[in-house]
Amino acid sequence: MRIGKLLSFLLTSITAGIAAAIVILFLVPGLLQNNKPPEPELNRSDAEEQITRQPGPFSYADAVSIAAPSVVNIFTATITTERQTLRFRDPILQHLFGDSLPEKIRQRRDTSLGSGVIITKDGYLLTNHHVIDGADEIKVVLANGHSVNVSLIGSDEESDVAVLKIDDEPNLPAIPIGDSDTQRVGDVVLAIGNPFGVGQTVTMGIVSATGRTHLGINTFENFIQTDAAINPGNSGGALINARGELIGVNTAIFSKSGGSQGIGFAIPFDLAEGIMRQLIASGQVVRGWLGIQGQDVTEKLAEAFGLHAVEGILVTGVLEDGPGSLADMRPGDVITEVNGVRPHNSHELMQLIANEPPGSVLKVSGWRGNAEFTVDVISQERPPSTR
Numbered sequence: 166m167r168i169g170k171l172l173s174f175l176l177t178s179i180t181a182g183i184a185a186a187i188v189i190l191f192l193v194p195g196l197l198q199n200n201k202p203p204e205p206e207l208n209r210s211d212a213e214e215q216i217t218r219q220p221g222p223f224s225y226a227d228a229v230s231i232a233a234p235s236v237v238n239i240f241t242a243t244i245t246t247e248r249q250t251l252r253f254r255d256p257i258l259q260h261l262f263g264d265s266l267p268e269k270i271r272q273r274r275d276t277s278l279g280s281g282v283i284i285t286k287d288g289y290l291l292t293n294h295h296v297i298d299g300a301d302e303i304k305v306v307l308a309n310g311h312s313v314n315v316s317l318i319g320s321d322e323e324s325d326v327a328v329l330k331i332d333d334e335p336n337l338p339a340i341p342i343g344d345s346d347t348q349r350v351g352d353v354v355l356a357i358g359n360p361f362g363v364g365q366t367v368t369m370g371i372v373s374a375t376g377r378t379h380l381g382i383n384t385f386e387n388f389i390q391t392d393a394a395i396n397p398g399n400s401g402g403a404l405i406n407a408r409g410e411l412i413g414v415n416t417a418i419f420s421k422s423g424g425s426q427g428i429g430f431a432i433p434f435d436l437a438e439g440i441m442r443q444l445i446a447s448g449q450v451v452r453g454w455l456g457i458q459g460q461d462v463t464e465k466l467a468e469a470f471g472l473h474a475v476e477g478i479l480v481t482g483v484l485e486d487g488p489g490s491l492a493d494m495r496p497g498d499v500i501t502e503v504n505g506v507r508p509h510n511s512h513e514l515m516q517l518i519a520n521e522p523p524g525s526v527l528k529v530s531g532w533r534g535n536a537e538f539t540v541d542v543i544s545q546e547r548p549p550s551t552r
Contacts (some may be wrong), residue, residue: 343410356403456487
């Protein structure tokens with residue numbers, strides 16, 4: 166009897182325990198998961214909405230054959246005259262007759278190389294300012310090896326753009342022009358130039374970034390960045406898309422060794438074109454100027470100066486009797502708009518002002534302390550670069 170009662174008690178207890186466990190797990194299902202975190206929800210693309218990717222060409226030879234005839238080699242020479250006074254070895258003779266000795270004149274010839282791109286059939290070509298800067302002689306060799314005479318039409322140091330004109334050569338191979346504004350990161354590009362003077366060379370890469378500024382290369386910057394190899398001698402050459410159309414002028418690299426390390430920069434043709442047209446028309450580039458200095462407003466700057474918001478460009482200097490000063494602009498003003506356009510940084514502000522011809526009235530808006538202000542500023546011509 167006792168054994169039967171004990172078994173009955175154990176069975177009753179086990180049954181009650183199982184029932185209680187079932188009830189608890191039903192009411193609190195999370196206990197089955199041992200407090201595991203929820204599974205991540207991945208943003209999987211709908212197969213029907215996926216972009217159809219077309220395979221790229223196996224060769225870019227067609228693009229190169231279209232653009233390569235328009236890319237030229239540029240050789241420059243700078244002649245430096247040095248004067249050397251002859252001297253006697255004997256100090257007594259030097260003292261007595263030294264002034265009667267003639268001067269020895271010697272000329273030193275320094276050469277450099279670069280590239281250029283033929284833009285029009287009548288011979289206008291683009292290159293970089295630094296390729297021809299200070300040159301006493303400029304020689305251009307076409308892709309077919311023919312040497313031609315050129316004249317310098319104009320050069321702009323602040324954008325590093327120069328325009329040359331090939332003389333007496335009709336029906337030159339002008340390069341097709343693409344739209345540099347539509348380039349996207351990841352687009353295939355080809356760089357054509359004359360690296361190290363070895364001859365016309367083509368390298369391939371992609372657009373690594375667009376709109377690169379604040380690099381300290383030029384005053385006005387809006388570079389296309391690419392990993393296509395750009396080396397000394399490539400400056401002024403063509404950056405083309407996969408259709409053989411010009412989208413930029415190769416200009417500079419970031420390198421610790423002096424050779425390509427996958428970070429090259431090209432001036433977008435859309436920017437170079439406006440400068441080219443001014444240089445052809447007048448031989449110089451005229452830009453607007455307000456005579457102010459500024460820097461981007463950051464959180465720390467806004468906190469330090471008690472600014473209204475973290476936006477705009479803080480005016481840090483106003484040139485006395487300059488356009489900004491005459492319009493009562495003051496250090497400490499924060500500019501948020503120019504002619505209704507909101508610049509995102511000081512570079513964009515400078516570009517907005519420079520794009521307006523001298524004599525234009527610019528409506529400048531922003532904050533002065535906690536109050537809004539708007540002034541009309543009559544721009545003047547930007548002074549020559551002091552870089």
